[in-house]
């Protein structure tokens with residue numbers, strides 16, 4: 001279900017935000033406007049970040065009025081935000097269905113990263129994730145993906161975008177690929193694809209397309225190197241196994257500018273043994289990559305516990321000895337429930 005891909009639900013008008021230069025040009029020439037109006041509107045949307053059609057003052061008043069009969073810009077401000085003591089700021093956006101999605105701004109030295117959502121809820125149902133507990137409520141249209149990037153307070157200072165918020169981006173591949181085009185094309189935000197990272201559990205068709213059509217970085221949610229163990233915490237292992245995901249990744253070059261990383265939440269007594277580290281090192285052999293170990297934060301009603309710092313350090317050392325660049329991620333925004341899905345779930349359930 002894409003509830004707002006090109007139209008605004010309340011007005012039946014099309015949403016300009018997220019449209020490509022070609023789509024804008026063709027929609028506006030169909031209304032009798034000159035071809036160059038498409039470029040002008042793209043500039044207003046993505047370079048000058050206009051929030052209304054009236055602002056587009058190099059377009060004649062008559063054409064602006066005509067546009068306003070058929071289109072809305074599609075920008076909307078976050079409904080709320082929470083600032084952590086460490087500078088992390090979590091935003092909640094209301095989307096057209098009335099659901100809520102999260103974006104998290106994470107400042108870190110020279111980097112200013114925004115973590116964005118691609119779906120309302122998620123179908124993947126990973127055991128360790130609050131978003132998964134919400135179930136799936138819809139795909140975000142490209143307009144609502146781009147709106148997160150343009151409407152956070154820190155928008156103009158962002159250096160990186162990660163598709164790591166709510167949802168599995170490759171389950172909404174069409175809209176996510178459109179959003180990558182808007183962010184990377186000259187007529188759009190004109191960012192280098194190297195500033196974008198997409199995180200996935202592994203969704204075959206989407207991953208094939210993402211790897212083939214972009215040069216953005218990839219982060220794979222791995223969490224257990226054994227099929228059975230991974231399946232217990234990630235039902236998506238059924239659809240595309242880790243071994244199939246790695247086979248596909250091996251067909252692409254990650255030895256240069258493009259990077260792949262593997263995310264590994266470390267749980268007590270589930271995936272933190274030397275046997276797991278050895279298997280992880282074995283299955284990733286030959287892929288130039290980084291491994292990110294992530295501390296787990298307990299969530300309600302889930303039979304998973306965080307491992308100890310000592311075991312996590314030992315796991316890291318074993319991987320480093322095997323030749324992998326391995327980091328332990330520091331937790332950010334703990335005081336504002338910045339873990340994926342936490343805030344919106346609390347909000348939606350009135351917790």
Ligand code: SF4
Nearest residue numbers: 122124126129132167
């Ligand atoms: S971890 Fe990601 S893919 Fe898994 S349920 Fe949560 S949002 Fe979905």
